[in-house]
Amino acid sequence: MRKSPSPRSLPTWNSMIRSSVTTRRFLESLFIYSSMRRAGLCGDNFTIPLVAKACAKLNCLRDGSKVHAHSILIGCEWDVFVQTSLVDMYSKCSAAVEARRMFDAMPIRNLVSWNCMISSYGRRETLVNTSFELLGRMRALGLKPNLSTFLGLVSGCGGSSGWVLPQGSSLHGYRIKLGLDAELCFSNSLIGMYMNCGSVDAALALFESMEERSAVSWTSVIGGYARAGDCSNALKSFNEMRRCDDDVVGLDTVSYLNLISACALSGSSSQVGAAHALTVKSGCGGQSCITNFLLNSYSRCQDLSSAEMVFNWTPEKDVCSWSSMIVGYAQNGCPSQALSTFGKMLSVGTQPNEVTITTMLSACADFGALYVGQKIDAYVKATSKKLESDRRVQTSLIHMYCRCGCVEKAREIFHSARCKDLAMWTCMISGYAAHGMGREALDLYVEMKRQGKIDVDALVFTGILSACGHSGLIEEGLAFFRSMQEDLHIDPSLEHHLCLVDMLCRGGQLDAALEAIQRMPSQVQTRGWSPFLSACRSHVPGSHLKEFGGAGTLSAAHHMQLQSCGDYVLVAQTYASLGRWKDATAIRRLMEEKGFVKQPGWSRRMESSICEARPPNTQGVSDQGAVPL
Structure with a gap:
C-alpha cells in the first residue's frame, strides 16, 4: 500500500490502522492516523474506535481528547x-470524570457500554461502590450482566486493603445464582x-x-501465598500441584515464577536458592x-553475589537480563556498579529499554551524576523516538x-x-518543592486541576x-x-503529617x-520529633524543650521513642546547644548502650575512587567553641 502511486481510500487507511492496532503497534497507528488527516481524509465511525483504542493502550489522554473532538x-x-470506545479510552487513561460524562451523554447504551463504565470504576478500589451502583442501575433497566461484567467488578474488589471484601463476596453469590459457577476464569x-x-x-474453600x-x-493460590510472603x-x-496427575494441571513457567x-517476598535468599x-x-x-x-x-x-552468579552464568543476556542486574545494583545502594553495568551493556550492542533507562536515571539522581544523566538523555533522543516519548x-x-539541580531543564x-499522567505532574511539583519554588509548585497544581482530566492522589499533596x-x-x-x-x-498519611510538622517548624x-x-x-510520633528538635535549636528552644526534657534526660528519650542514631544525635546536640552537657553525655551513652553507631560521612567523585571523610572524636559543639564530652 505504501508503494501504491494512487491516492489511498478511507477503507485502505482504516485497514492500515486496524493492522497496527491488532499487532499492538499502537504508536504507529497514531502516526498513520495523522498521515491520513494530512492527506485530507477525516475518518469515520470505523476509524475513531481504532484510534481511541490505541490512545487507551498508550495511556495518552491528550491525543485521546483530540480524537474525541x-x-x-x-x-x-x-x-x-x-x-463506547471513548468511554473505554477515558477510563483506561485514569480520567474517570470524563468517562462518566461521556457515558451519561450516551442516548443508547448497550451491554458493552455498561461493562466499560463498570470496569472503569472497578479498576480503582476507592470507586468500587460506584461500580456496584451502576450494576444495580443496569439490572433495573432490564440488562442482564454477563461474565465480562463480573470480571470487571472482581478486579476492583481485589485491593489489598480488604474493605471491599463484602462486595466481592456478593459477587461470589452472583456466581452461583446466575449459573456462572462453571466459568473457570x-x-x-x-x-x-x-x-x-x-x-x-x-x-481455599x-x-x-x-x-x-x-x-x-x-x-x-500459590501467587496469593506469594504476595502474603507465606x-x-x-x-x-x-508440591501438591506437582503431585496432581491431571494433564490439564501441568507445571508451567508461571508456577515456578510464583514459587x-x-x-x-519471605526475604530468605536460601529459599530462593531452593526454588532455583x-x-x-x-x-x-x-x-x-x-x-x-x-x-x-x-x-x-x-x-547480590548470587544475582551476579546467575547473571554471569546466563549464556545469552537479553535486555531484561541486563536491566534486572542494573535494577538490583540500584536498589541495593550500588549506583556505581549500576552505571558500570550499563556501560558494559552498551559495549556489547544490547539496546536498553524503558526499564533500563528509568533505572539508570534513578541511579544518576541518587549518585548526583548529572553528566551521565545528560549523556543518557542525549542517547535516548538520538536512538529511539519511542523511548523519548515514553512517559x-x-x-x-x-x-x-x-535532583541534580537543573530545574529549568x-x-x-x-x-x-x-x-502527562499523574506521576509526571507529581514529579514536577515535588521538584519545585525541593528547590523552594513554592509558588511555581502551587501554580502547577492549579493548572493540573484546571485541566480536570486527572484525579489527584495523596502523593500530590506530599509535594504540595x-x-x-x-x-x-x-x-x-x-x-x-x-x-x-x-x-x-x-486521610493524611505519615508523610503528610511530617510535611505539616516540618512546614510549621520552618515557619x-x-x-x-x-x-x-x-x-x-x-x-509514628517519633518521626515528628526530628524536625521539631532541629527547629528548637534555631528558635528560642528553652520553653519547648520542657515538653520532653523537664522530667530528666532518660524520660525525654523514652517520651520521644527515639529509634535511630540520628534522633539520638539530634537530642544530644539540642542539649549541647543549651549548655546541658551532662544531659548530652547521658544521651550519647544511652545511644551506645542501645547499639546505635554513627556512620562516618563520605563523599563520591565520578572521576576517581570513593573517599571517606571520618569526623573527629568530638561529641559536642556549641556557639562558644567545641567542647569534648
Whole structure:
C-alpha cells in the first residue's frame, strides 16, 4: 500500500490502522492516523474506535481528547460504538470524570457500554461502590450482566486493603445464582480477589469446591501465598500441584515464577536458592523469564553475589537480563556498579529499554551524576523516538534533573511532554518543592486541576505541603491540608503529617508544630520529633524543650521513642546547644548502650575512587567553641 502511486481510500487507511492496532503497534497507528488527516481524509465511525483504542493502550489522554473532538467535527459522536470506545479510552487513561460524562451523554447504551463504565470504576478500589451502583442501575433497566461484567467488578474488589471484601463476596453469590459457577476464569478471579484481600480461608474453600481446576487455579493460590510472603504454604501448594496427575494441571513457567516470588517476598535468599534448584531440576531454569526473575529475587533478598552468579552464568543476556542486574545494583545502594553495568551493556550492542533507562536515571539522581544523566538523555533522543516519548522515561528525566539541580531543564521536558499522567505532574511539583519554588509548585497544581482530566492522589499533596514548607507559605499549606481531608476525603498519611510538622517548624510556629505532633498516631510520633528538635535549636528552644526534657534526660528519650542514631544525635546536640552537657553525655551513652553507631560521612567523585571523610572524636559543639564530652 505504501508503494501504491494512487491516492489511498478511507477503507485502505482504516485497514492500515486496524493492522497496527491488532499487532499492538499502537504508536504507529497514531502516526498513520495523522498521515491520513494530512492527506485530507477525516475518518469515520470505523476509524475513531481504532484510534481511541490505541490512545487507551498508550495511556495518552491528550491525543485521546483530540480524537474525541475530531469525532464531534465529523459528526459520528453519537455512534454507540464510537461513544463506547471513548468511554473505554477515558477510563483506561485514569480520567474517570470524563468517562462518566461521556457515558451519561450516551442516548443508547448497550451491554458493552455498561461493562466499560463498570470496569472503569472497578479498576480503582476507592470507586468500587460506584461500580456496584451502576450494576444495580443496569439490572433495573432490564440488562442482564454477563461474565465480562463480573470480571470487571472482581478486579476492583481485589485491593489489598480488604474493605471491599463484602462486595466481592456478593459477587461470589452472583456466581452461583446466575449459573456462572462453571466459568473457570470467574472462579479463578474470585480466588485471586480473596487472596489479595487476605481472606485465605475463603479462597481455599472456593478452590476446594471447584470440580475443575486449571493451572491458573493453582497458580492463583500459590501467587496469593506469594504476595502474603507465606513461603511455607506456597511451597506446600506447589508440591501438591506437582503431585496432581491431571494433564490439564501441568507445571508451567508461571508456577515456578510464583514459587520464586513467594520465596523472594519471605526475604530468605536460601529459599530462593531452593526454588532455583527446582527450576534447574525441571529443565526450565535456562528460560529467560526464569533467569530474570531469579536475578530480581536474589537482589530483593540483598544477595547480590548470587544475582551476579546467575547473571554471569546466563549464556545469552537479553535486555531484561541486563536491566534486572542494573535494577538490583540500584536498589541495593550500588549506583556505581549500576552505571558500570550499563556501560558494559552498551559495549556489547544490547539496546536498553524503558526499564533500563528509568533505572539508570534513578541511579544518576541518587549518585548526583548529572553528566551521565545528560549523556543518557542525549542517547535516548538520538536512538529511539519511542523511548523519548515514553512517559516513564520523561518522568525519570524530570526527577533526575530536579535532583541534580537543573530545574529549568526538567521544566523544559515537562512542558514538551505530549501525554502527562499523574506521576509526571507529581514529579514536577515535588521538584519545585525541593528547590523552594513554592509558588511555581502551587501554580502547577492549579493548572493540573484546571485541566480536570486527572484525579489527584495523596502523593500530590506530599509535594504540595513540602513546597509550602520550603517556601514559607504556611497559610496556603494549612489550607491544602484541610482541603485534602474535607474536599477530597484523603486521610493524611505519615508523610503528610511530617510535611505539616516540618512546614510549621520552618515557619517558627513551634507551638502549632508541637500540637501537630501530639495529634499524630502514637506509633509514628517519633518521626515528628526530628524536625521539631532541629527547629528548637534555631528558635528560642528553652520553653519547648520542657515538653520532653523537664522530667530528666532518660524520660525525654523514652517520651520521644527515639529509634535511630540520628534522633539520638539530634537530642544530644539540642542539649549541647543549651549548655546541658551532662544531659548530652547521658544521651550519647544511652545511644551506645542501645547499639546505635554513627556512620562516618563520605563523599563520591565520578572521576576517581570513593573517599571517606571520618569526623573527629568530638561529641559536642556549641556557639562558644567545641567542647569534648
